[in-house]
Amino acid sequence: MNSRYTTSQESTMYQALLDENKLLADENNALKEEVQRLRACLAQAEGLEQTTGKIDPDYKQVETTYSEREKQLMFDLDAMTRLYKISILFVREGDLEPVLVEIVDAAIAISGADFGNIQLLDPESSELKIVASRGFPKWWLDFWNSVSVGKGTCGTALGRKERVIVEDVEQSPIFVGTPALEIQLKAGIRAVQSTTIVSRSGKPLGMFSTQYKKPHKPGKDTLQMLDLLALSAADIIERASI
Numbered sequence: 226m227n228s229r230y231t232t233s234q235e236s237t238m239y240q241a242l243l244d245e246n247k248l249l250a251d252e253n254n255a256l257k258e259e260v261q262r263l264r265a266c267l268a269q270a271e272g273l274e275q276t277t278g279k280i281d282p283d284y285k286q287v288e289t290t291y292s293e294r295e296k297q298l299m300f301d302l303d304a305m306t307r308l309y310k311i312s313i314l315f316v317r318e319g320d321l322e323p324v325l326v327e328i329v330d331a332a333i334a335i336s337g338a339d340f341g342n343i344q345l346l347d348p349e350s351s352e353l354k355i356v357a358s359r360g361f362p363k364w365w366l367d368f369w370n371s372v373s374v375g376k377g378t379c380g381t382a383l384g385r386k387e388r389v390i391v392e393d394v395e396q397s398p399i400f401v402g403t404p405a406l407e408i409q410l411k412a413g414i415r416a417v418q419s420t421t422i423v424s425r426s427g428k429p430l431g432m433f434s435t436q437y438k439k440p441h442k443p444g445k446d447t448l449q450m451l452d453l454l455a456l457s458a459a460d461i462i463e464r465a466s467i
Contacts, residue, residue, distance in 0.1 A: 329358060343358070382421055428463075
């Protein structure tokens with residue numbers, strides 16, 4: 226590859242990472258401000274109740290609504306902070322391995338999962354290879370170490386070129402009647418989601434998956450956060466391969 230082109234491409238991708246970091250930092254600050262406003266409103270309402278000795282009939286409902294909103298905001302804040310740290314980690318160290326582990330940890334935290342792993346696409350075999358994981362025994366990793374199109378949730382997602390969610394492995398045609406079902410159940414896995422990692426130009430790079438001990442379907446907000454994580458992961462993986 227032409228060195229001038231490589232340098233130019235690296236510079237462009239580096240700037241893209243810096244721009245994305247700024248957006249994530251801005252999102253973090255906005256979420257923090259909203260959490261502070263929310264807490265101030267609750268404190269004001271509580272102070273009014275203590276001063277008057279009267280309980281507003283709508284107060285408990287408002288308190289519940291605020292509490293739920295704050296919980297969601299804290300979840301969003303944690304997710305955005307993780308995304309920001311992942312980008313910063315790679316920009317600072319330029320080392321892919323620890324970043325892959327951080328991506329797995331972020332995916333698990335964002336989706337409330339019990340297990341997680343990330344696979345990169347081998348350009349020679351066109352198979353997915355596990356490069357980082359959390360929570361799995363060795364025999365499970367050995368079974369899923371090389372995955373071709375159509376095998377399990379990740380192989381299905383690879384073939385479809387889109388995320389695949391299995392809410393219950395015992396009810397899914399992806400697993401029913403296959404050796405993979407026994408492997409999943411033996412490991413205590415009942416649900417899986419696999420999100421594709423694709424470059425901005427549309428090139429498939431890999432996959433990250435999260436697994437759950439109970440039947441589960443990730444919510445819309447969670448899936449949006451996983452999409453952001455996949456985008457950050459793609460940028461980092463592509464830059465590391467230059």
